[in-house]
Amino acid sequence: MTRPVLLSALLLAGIAATGAGNGAWAQSSGGARALAPGVKVEVAPAPGSGSAPAAGKVDETALRYYARIGDGERLEAEIARLRALDPGWEPPKDLFAPQPTTPGVDETPFWNLLSAGKVAEARAAIAEQRRKSPSWQPSDKLLQELDTAESAGRIRSASDTRRWQEVVDAAAAHPEAVACNRLDNAWRLAEAYAELKQADRAFDTYRTIVSTCPKAKERRDTIFKASRYLSPDQLRELTALGATANPAKGEDYSTVRTAEAELETGRLLERLGAASSGAKPGALSAADLSRIQGIVRDKQDADGAIALGWYFQKQKNFAEAQSWFSQANGWAPSDKSAEGLVLAYNGLGEKAQARAAAAPWKGKSSRIDQALKAVDPPRGAGGGRSGPQGPSELDRALARQDFAECLSIIRSSIAKSGPTAALLQQRGWCLLEMKRPSEAEAAFAEAQAMAAREPAKGGQSAGAGGRTPAAAGLPQKATAAQENAYGQAVARLATGDTVGLTRDLPRANMTPAQKAEIRASLMATEANRALEDKRYNDVLRLLDARKELTPEPRNLGILRGWALYNLMRFDEAYAQFKSVDDRLSTEESREGVTITWKTIYHDW
């Protein structure tokens, strides 16, 4: 008893809260609730099976334990529970007084282990104690709590390994393990029903959760979870219930209400995407289309607007497409919206507008550069760019992706009129394309040295010269020096000089975007190497760090899957492969899914 005053305060607070009918436990006065036929959720733990304390004699073991360790929250809950069992019961006045040692055994060590989540250790300690004192029996409350904790673990592991019937059985055996305070397990139970094709029971389970568990966030999350299994109508019902049933004081259920709209948008956008990609042409009715336009406008959802833009672009309705891409770009400027805008303007024949839309991203985004090829014949960074005359010989070679010709032209051009920084830089890029990275690196270095000797052209490269400075918030425009440094870094990556590059990168003169890109590539290379070295935790560490910089491409997603697999984190590996495969199924992703599946289920 080190802090009696504070603990008494907690006790008073607990009683007050209970009186006010606040919180999860206050709702439990009704006792057990049916989550699904055959399975009951105990919002508060029920008395021990078969040995419920006789009326007027409640089991205060846990109560005293919580008081002793000062766990106010659980103390409060326990008081509420005991009150529910016996309305005439009052918390003992000596709750915080030192207890005379109860005859037999002090259970504190077992409760401590249980609180620390060490259920197996608690079981072991109890067995050892019973061996030493055969006449002693642990309290019902302790055994009950242990059973519940174990059942919860069992539900988790059965559901992780897709043994759905065992999930249902375990939940039926210990309904306390699927109560609101173990919401994840309640979800697993619902999922098990759904997987067992017992749709009604799945729905009932979700319905019980959203109408009994008090927290708005939990109800909302439940609706999202349920969306995988339930029909739109059922989801609507669930949402309505979640937004209104058994409201708890101080909870704002409006976020529950919006869950359905968000799901609806997601579903429509998915169909829109399918329609845009031509997978299911005409899958969208006029009503759906107008609904989604309304939602996207209301929420100023840039991604939604882009999806709409592509939908119309696909239908060659360039005006409508342009308007949606513009919207998207207005709400949240990005190269993705600009890309659509460039192509939509191009479709409308407004090439100047298209170029203007591309300007902030030109040379910074491969998306935009690619889109520009549709607007203008591709133009290289060589000498002819700023000239008013038509595309130069070099530009035409680059447009054809004839990099050998690029090298020839630059060589003869240098032979004729001497090197320029721009020419040398272009030579670097062409050498890279020709898989000659060592020479490319030398070319970029030369270009850099040359640029330093060309004071007239100053900071801007010939290729990037003359444009207005980038608007605030847009990617910083690279100077010629930065472009050369970046070229050298790309070349060094290609030669495998990862160690040196890692060392030099912090000091390199590049834009933050360029640095981030190189850094991400380095990490991808290092992750590959780590996989070969079988340093699987390193693979994950590197990929996680890389993911902070830039989204993970599918090949690295597959790498991640194998790393997880080799760490024997098979369920995670499966989920990883599955998510890659769900987006675009390839031989590689299918192999991952199949092998992991077979490993988990020993289905060889």
Added chain:
Amino acid sequence: MTVSRRDLLIGSAALGLAAALPGNLRAAPFDGAAWRRYAERFLLPEGRIVDTGNKGISHSEGQGYGMLLAVAAGDRAAFDRLWGWTQRMLMVRGDGLAAWRWTPDGGVTDRNNASDGDMLIAWALLRAAEVWQTEAYRTAAAGIVKALASGLLVEQAGLTVLLPGRDGFRKGETLVLNPSYWIFPAIRAFAALPGGERWGKLSDAGLVLLSKARFGGFQLPPDWMTLDAAGTVGIADGFKKQYGYDAVRVPLYLAWDGYRDPYYFRPFADLVAKFGGTAVPATVSLPGGTTTQVAASVGMLAVYRLACRLAGAGDAVTVPPLAPDEDYYSTTLAHLSALAAQSLGIDP
């Protein structure tokens, strides 16, 4: 050679019938007569126990069980023959441990040890030292215990665990373990030796692992399990994923060491209850729960009888008498169960 499914069904039905007959309600005690019959059937003159179910091979486990039963029956001559043969033929590794397997044709064909065999031998020696007041037995036992402690006791995830053999049971960071190698009463005897603290930890870890290693609808331990660096247990790959002939010894050893917590015996009682205490299947696949058509042997039923009593399920199991051609393993389990029950004061 293949026994058809039908034969097996008939076999288990016959077993059920036998069990239903009156007159065999009490498990046979282990006494001098039982030992003589056992020795006649399984102990060869040179001092090796024959595994009749396995083409007449011998192994360290059999020698250990034989030595334990010989001490219990007070047959020192037999004990010395067993121990002598074990030393000559199996303790050829040079590290104080026994090669686990010996065949009449090839002698020692696999030099790896089996930790439970070594433990049984050492424990039998300790009991013999006690009964016959012979220091040489104790010294020999201490040597084996020391060799086990230095080579087979390892720390993983904060637990002290016993590798099943010197070689081949580490898969990277993960260990392959056998729950039935926790011979709790032997471990307690080792812990009482000077410097035996780690054995005490092995006992503690055993209880923790048996609480974690519960799989399938019956929550039974697997014959072979894994323990990874994070302390997570699983059912080992590369073995039949089942509860069966190995793990049936788990409740036997627990009971023998005086554990009475029903929690640890309930899974076995639940299995018995499901099959009405008669034709209990010999194996249960984990976690799936598919049972074999092969019925549990008399010896296994004897273990279940013990487990049911400790689980508070009463005399749910009727153990039929040993058949004249009952094999080595079943007979041994039956006798060991009787010894365990005697030590608990359950049976005379």
Added chain:
Amino acid sequence: MPETPISGSPISGTARIGRRRAALLSVLAATTLLTSGCAGWVRDNLTQSPTPWRRVQPAALPVTLPDSRDFPIVAARMRDTGAVYKSYIVVLGNPTVLPGENRLTIDVQTLPDSLFGALVQPPRVFPVPLYTMETLLATTKREFPEMTVKVADAARRNRYGDYDYVTAQDGVNSCVLAWQLITDHKRMLPERIEAVRLEYRACGVGSNIRAMLAPFDGLSLTLPETVLEAQDLGGM
């Protein structure tokens, strides 16, 4: 594996004891199998994997090349594989507009300097034989796409003995790929060195194969201990 109960007895320890043996075998088998594929366990041989390439100054290379206008040294890199292998890449100038880098690669295999080193050798970094017809075809297809490739009938000779090569040509350019394995540690190699593998790839303008092979013909190895040249042997 005898898993079937024998002698008509439905109850037998066979399965049990059989399993223990099977267990051990399959654990070992699994280990062997898995270390070779994607589905591996962590093996404790990090020191056996190649280090990343690092740049070195040409002066640090164990080779001296004759001065060449067409094939100057552009860059040099090296890496280690275990304590046994040192590999070097010398990137040479490429006067053509063909894809791919001109280069000389050198792998030096030393003898392990400890018993431990001898026990845990990394896998060999080059195959022996260096090429089979199949691997040569695959390599030339990769190195010289869309060119006419011909395997030279007769070997050529440089300071370290005979070597083989292929030529590749299109209308304008010619390329060579030459390879050589020096293993004569009885006479040429110092006792610390087990083998030296050389491979040379060069493309140039025109059709003068000999000019393209000149750097390979004229190179001399400058390892810490002297590698005797084939010509030296005649005088011994």
